[in-house]
Amino acid sequence: MKRALFACCLLFSGAALAENPHVEGDAEAGASKAAVCAACHGPQGNSVNPQWPSLAGQHATYVYDQLKAFKSGDRQNAVMMGQVTSLSDQDMRDLAAYYAEQEAKPRTGAEEAVDIAQPLWRAGDGERGMPACSGCHGPAGVGNAGAGYPRLAGQQPEYTAMQLRAYRDGNRGKGVTGQMMQHVAQNLSDEEIEALASYAAGLQPAR
Structure with missing residues (x-):
């Protein structure tokens, strides 16, 4: 099941690039x-x-x-x-x-968020079937325009955390990408959600 979800993420990304x-x-x-x-x-x-x-x-x-x-x-x-x-x-x-x-203004993430968020962002958690956040949103948080994956760098961390909780609680999640986010978010603790939101906000894409 976990392998299928990883494969679905990769396959859908490629399909969206062609169809969007x-x-x-x-x-x-x-x-x-x-x-x-x-x-x-x-x-x-x-x-x-x-x-x-x-x-x-x-x-x-x-x-x-x-x-x-x-x-x-x-x-x-x-x-x-x-x-x-x-x-x-x-x-x-x-x-x-x-x-x-328009040019996004940079934000600063909380230093204490790094230890919790960085491993999940870069590598995910295989034991929980969670792919790396960077796989869809990019190492620098700029997302993927063709696949429809949003930019998170510079985003309001409170807003990102609110959306992750909405996915986790089943209040957001229409379509294939929404279901993928529900699967990821359902395994996140409140502490991890807050840390990921802050970490993503503070990513500094190259200009």
């Missing part, structure tokens, strides 16, 4: 449409509220897919579902293109 279409959005048009989004996601997509994610530098494919998920109801959040109601498909593409072009 390019997001054909207009970043300039997205800039004007993003004015209302700044109230929660911050100027140029750099959130100042730990409860809301930074979108700056996030892959356009991921942002677009999440906006569609909120609009369809596959992902539940009362505020976001209200915001996307009036968005057209092109609006969502334009917003995704805009945020992908």
